[in-house]
């Protein structure tokens with residue numbers, strides 16, 4: 128038995144209400160350092176809402192989130208980013224009118240903060256910082272495998288490629304934990320396969336990962352642990368093999384599939 | 389290539405006084421230059437952060453009044469029997485104070501409105517300009533109200549080895565305005581190409597994403613407003629010391645509109661845009677005046693404005709740049725939002 132990893136993210140008793148709608152109720156889960164945890168559930172289950180709470184885009188109605196022991200309540204998104212939590216978005220993931228490379232330069236914002244006066248005067252410190260950023264941007268482009276697209280406008284890329292830009296943008300912040308919201312939607316099978324390799328590679332570099340995804344084969348193959356949400360409640364939690372056979376989970380998905388058909 | 393054009397443009401402008409002797413045209417060029425500086429400052433906000441300041445002339449006017457009052461001196465009574473007596477200081481100090489005070493006002497206006505932004509910012513800036521105009525009109529003891537501040541001294545600059553030089557002639561003022569315009573252009577260019585400029589771009593293109601990569605919205609926008617207002621204040625100061633008379637009419641809404649038109653026709657978000665748009669709308673009156681009644685001139689401006697935007701909807705500079713640039717991958721409309729993973733795949 129391996130010792131349990133140190134705690135990275137802790138979500139405690141989080142509830143989110145939108146008017147009368149309960150998007151999340153009494154949500155509790157944790158993610159250990161270096162783990163790949165997936166958050167799954169039918170459409171509207173509250174997965175993106177949970178991401179928004181963790182990354183400071185939404186204040187929970189109740190409950191608390193902490194990362195590496197620091198309470199995140201009331202912190203702004205950029206302050207949470209500074210603590211090492213980065214995310215991608217389900218829908219909007221790029222700066223469409225900039226090249227992929229320039230996207231990353233924007234993404235490297237927190238690393239490139241130099242005194243504005245030095246930047247305007249082009250002083251050596253600003254120039255060398257700029258050089259470092261450019262090197263780093265190239266590295267990131269390479270990391271996610273978009274070298275050939277670096278000079279193209281991000282808005283002209285395929286959806287799959289845009290998702291990769293989104294991931295690279297999140298990685299630009301040098302996060303210790305990465306939250307991915309449906310990263311492979313819009314990707315074909317081979318792109319998805321490459322992406323799984325990328326996720327493992329990111330984790331191997333010491334980044335904890337929380338993944339939201341509908342692609343079940345992908346989730347099953349990449350996750351250490353899975354948390355299942357339905358109607359804002361956690362209905363199951365455990366390793367892929369257990370979740371696969373959990374009656375409540377099957378019921379949640381089948382039930383939803385049946386109403387939709 | 390770009391910098392070659394820039395250098396050629398500066399050389400061309402610098403050579404104008406060598407062949408142009410007409411004082412009326414020189415005057416038009418100087419005031420146009422001053423307004424172009426104002427338009428460049430407006431473009432920093434409108435073109436690079438997407439925020440429309442419809443009271444931009446307030447910062448210009450504040451710069452003009454601050455600079456004029458600093459160099460003229462004043463003696464005003466305050467409530468509770470206090471008085472402020474200020475002896476005249478050199479105009480160059482006024483120039484610096486104009487930048488500082490206008491920048492400070494930009495800070496306040498930005499702070500007030502950037503928490504909500506958009507239409508709110510437009511309204512706050514319009515109201516701000518109107519309030520400042522009313523103060524200038526009614527605080528007669530300080531500003532002389534509608535009687536105007538007159539006899540504002542010309543700017544004196546200390547040249548190393550040459551002693552002091554007071555810029556009285558059109559020729560001298562022309563070069564002063566050209567120099568400030570070039571510095572402003574370089575400043576804005578450096579700014580938008582710095583990490584700060586990228587933060588502004590990021591915010592304009594995709595705010596949610598920008599926030600998530602750690603860009604502080606309020607701070608970025610407020611800083612842009614401060615710099616923009618400061619530059620407008622500098623332009624106002626140049627105006628005051630060149631025209632040498634300032635009245636509350638300087639705050640007229642039409643002056644803001646003129647700057648907005650300059651920016652939009654030239655191309656917002658392009659560095660050279662306000663210069664091109666500014667030259668057109670700054671000099672148009674000069675050419676229309678001999679052949680048209682004033683009312684007809686306004687109609688002509690409108691016609692030119694609509695004509696330009698009809699043919700070159702993104703403004704002159706960006707449209708031409710696009711036409712002459714080597715063909716690049718066309719940007720498809722941003723449809724990232726239009727597709728939903730719901731449609732794409734369910735539990736595979």
Ligand SMILES: Nc1ncnc2c1ncn2[C@@H]1O[C@H](COP(=O)(O)OP(=O)(O)OP(=O)(O)O)[C@@H](O)[C@H]1O
Pocket residue numbers: 145148149150168169170171172173174175176177217
């Ligand atoms: N800002 C909001 N205002 C009101 N209701 C919202 C808001 N955001 C989400 N909701 C609602 O909260 C519920 C959970 O939404 P959420 O986006 O978290 O679901 P999800 O699990 O990410 O679904 P999907 O798989 O479709 O992305 C949904 O019913 C949704 O309509």
Ligand SMILES: [Mg+2]
Pocket residue numbers: 174175176217
């Ligand atoms: Mg979602």
